Amino acid sequence: MKEVIPAPRSVVAGSGEVRLTAHSQFYAGTGLEGVGHWLRNVLWQATGLPLREGRELDDTDGDGIGLVLDPELGPEEYRLVSDGNGVLIEGGSAAGVFWGAQTLRQLLGPDACRKAPLGPGRTWAVPHVTIEDTPRFRWRGLMLDVARHFMPKDGVLRYLDLMAAHKLNVFHFHLTDDQGWRVEIKRYPRLTEVGSWRARTKSGHRASPLWEEKPHGGFYTQDDIREIVAYAAERHISVVPEIDVPGHSQAAIAAYPELGNTDVIDTASLSVWDNWGVSHNVLAPTDNTLRFYEGVFEEVLGLFPAGAGEFAPFVHIGGDECAKEQWRDSPTAQARIEELGVGDEDGLQSWFVRHFDTWFADRGRRLIGWDEILEGGLAPGAAVSSWRGYAGGITAARAGHDVVMCPEQQVYLDHRQHDGTGEPVPIGYVRTLEDVFRFEPVPPELGPEEAGHVLGTQANLWTEVMEDSGRVDYQAFPRLAAFAEVAWSALPAPAERDFADFERRMTSHYARLDALGVGYRPPAGPRPWQQRPGVLGRPIEGAPPKV
Numbered sequence: 001m002k003e004v005i006p007a008p009r010s011v012v013a014g015s016g017e018v019r020l021t022a023h024s025q026f027y028a029g030t031g032l033e034g035v036g037h038w039l040r041n042v043l044w045q046a047t048g049l050p051l052r053e054g055r056e057l058d059d060t061d062g063d064g065i066g067l068v069l070d071p072e073l074g075p076e077e078y079r080l081v082s083d084g085n086g087v088l089i090e091g092g093s094a095a096g097v098f099w100g101a102q103t104l105r106q107l108l109g110p111d112a113c114r115k116a117p118l119g120p121g122r123t124w125a126v127p128h129v130t131i132e133d134t135p136r137f138r139w140r141g142l143m144l145d146v147a148r149h150f151m152p153k154d155g156v157l158r159y160l161d162l163m164a165a166h167k168l169n170v171f172h173f174h175l176t177d178d179q180g181w182r183v184e185i186k187r188y189p190r191l192t193e194v195g196s197w198r199a200r201t202k203s204g205h206r207a208s209p210l211w212e213e214k215p216h217g218g219f220y221t222q223d224d225i226r227e228i229v230a231y232a233a234e235r236h237i238s239v240v241p242e243i244d245v246p247g248h249s250q251a252a253i254a255a256y257p258e259l260g261n262t263d264v265i266d267t268a269s270l271s272v273w274d275n276w277g278v279s280h281n282v283l284a285p286t287d288n289t290l291r292f293y294e295g296v297f298e299e300v301l302g303l304f305p306a307g308a309g310e311f312a313p314f315v316h317i318g319g320d321e322c323a324k325e326q327w328r329d330s331p332t333a334q335a336r337i338e339e340l341g342v343g344d345e346d347g348l349q350s351w352f353v354r355h356f357d358t359w360f361a362d363r364g365r366r367l368i369g370w371d372e373i374l375e376g377g378l379a380p381g382a383a384v385s386s387w388r389g390y391a392g393g394i395t396a397a398r399a400g401h402d403v404v405m406c407p408e409q410q411v412y413l414d415h416r417q418h419d420g421t422g423e424p425v426p427i428g429y430v431r432t433l434e435d436v437f438r439f440e441p442v443p444p445e446l447g448p449e450e451a452g453h454v455l456g457t458q459a460n461l462w463t464e465v466m467e468d469s470g471r472v473d474y475q476a477f478p479r480l481a482a483f484a485e486v487a488w489s490a491l492p493a494p495a496e497r498d499f500a501d502f503e504r505r506m507t508s509h510y511a512r513l514d515a516l517g518v519g520y521r522p523p524a525g526p527r528p529w530q531q532r533p534g535v536l537g538r539p540i541e542g543a544p545p546k547v
Contacts, residue, residue, distance in 0.1 A: 014128025
């Protein structure tokens with residue numbers, strides 16, 4: 001029972017067990033119908049037990065499972081009690097009960113994570129225990145880049161299940177970039193007709209001589225998006241879509257050349273980019289571009305409703321790595337700078353961000369962007385994803401803006417996990433399981449009031465060198481389990497954290513990941529089929545800087 005990940009706040013062990021049988025009943029109180037349906041279904045799939053519905057909580061007495069709300073508990077707080085009366089999960093909200101249900105699933109053992117029972121004669125027992133638990137951070141996120149390499153819808157739904165199993169509650173959905181546009185926009189059909197496919201793909205780092213000489217692409221229909229958002233909401237996960245502006249936009253410009261800086265280059269000759277890095281082809285700062293993206297965002301807001309989770313009102317606009325060369329050379333852009341009185345190209349980008357900050361606010365939504373949106377002045381209502389280090393988040397929090405801490409040097413899971421030669425397509429700094437476990441989202445430079453602006457933290461998966469779900473699994477796990485503990489649990493200072501205890505609990509958790517079909521990196525190193533010999537990466541030696 002002490003193998004739960006992420007670690008609960010309090011665990012008090014008893015001396016017996018609740019054994020679930022064909023006679024056990026299941027009760028979900030008012031307001032918990034969705035959680036009850038989810039838990040009954042996953043337990044029936046794994047155990048084959050019918051878990052007949054009880055009409056009242058007393059029906060579960062002795063060997064059943066009860067779910068109830070307790071208004072005295074915090075919104076995501078739960079209490080799980082397994083004793084002679086059965087199993088009772090109480091939560092301050094449906095979300096709290098759902099996180100308690102995830103803990104119950106872990107207590108039942110790894111086979112409770114399977115999609116079908118392994119056969120008759122198995123014992124399903126929950127040890128007698130009292131667990132009290134609540135998250136440290138409200139925003140516990142995972143960013144998945146589906147623009148560089150497309151992940152089909154079923155793979156996205158699978159990752160939502162994996163997030164839920166680790167009590168992560170924000171799915172940052174990176175839908176557009178230079179290399180692909182992945183969401184259907186009905187008023188602009190060429191965004192997917194043209195922008196969702198590229199002719200070929202660089203294999204490995206952009207300096208690699210290797211190419212995969214076949215088309216790559218795909219996109220989500222609007223009904224696919226609705227399904228993903230609904231599936232996430234059932235698991236108490238908010239989906240935050242990212243539509244990149246004004247940089248990382250070559251796929252959109254390839255589809256609609258008038259969006260680009262036509263007075264600098266022949267935008268009609270552009271195609272969806274087949275390489276990695278930062279494209280210099282960025283959006284033109286024109287009224288036409290603003291109207292176009294307002295049309296895009298009108299459809300996006302309809303697909304990602306504000307009521308679909310605590311953080312569902314947020315829309316991510318990217319704002320990072322916007323190359324300014326074309327704006328410097330563009331008479332149109334320079335005239336716009338002078339007209340607006342914004343001083344320079346950084347001011348022009350700030351104007352772009354502020355426009356959409358106001359546009360979203362007028363519609364009851366909130367803008368969030370990468371920390372480059374600080375350049376030229378931060379939009380009044382904007383929140384910041386601090387990715388280049390802690391510095392952007394510190395600056396934003398001190399200015400009274402909300403922050404999600406996701407520094408590249410600590411929680412970019414596309415970075416390599418070991419310095420061994422067998423690591424597939426090694427990118428960036430070595431970030432081991434222990435390194436992620438010792439990550440601290442709140443820098444000591446922030447005082448208590450400023451730290452209150454840290455909504456939480458997020459791990460990011462950029463997929464340039466992750467061509468399929470197996471590669472994504474390898475980069476994400478087991479480190480995502482360590483990240484989940486950082487985001488959820490009230491851990492001591494990084495140097496004081498008990499990594500040996502975490503490794504011990506991971507022994508059980510690897511078995512859960514096996515049952516869930518996750519192709520994680522084994523502790524001893526990659527399996528032969530997980531390696532990518534001869535594919536060039538970009539390893540960075542030494543310890544990452546703290547910036």
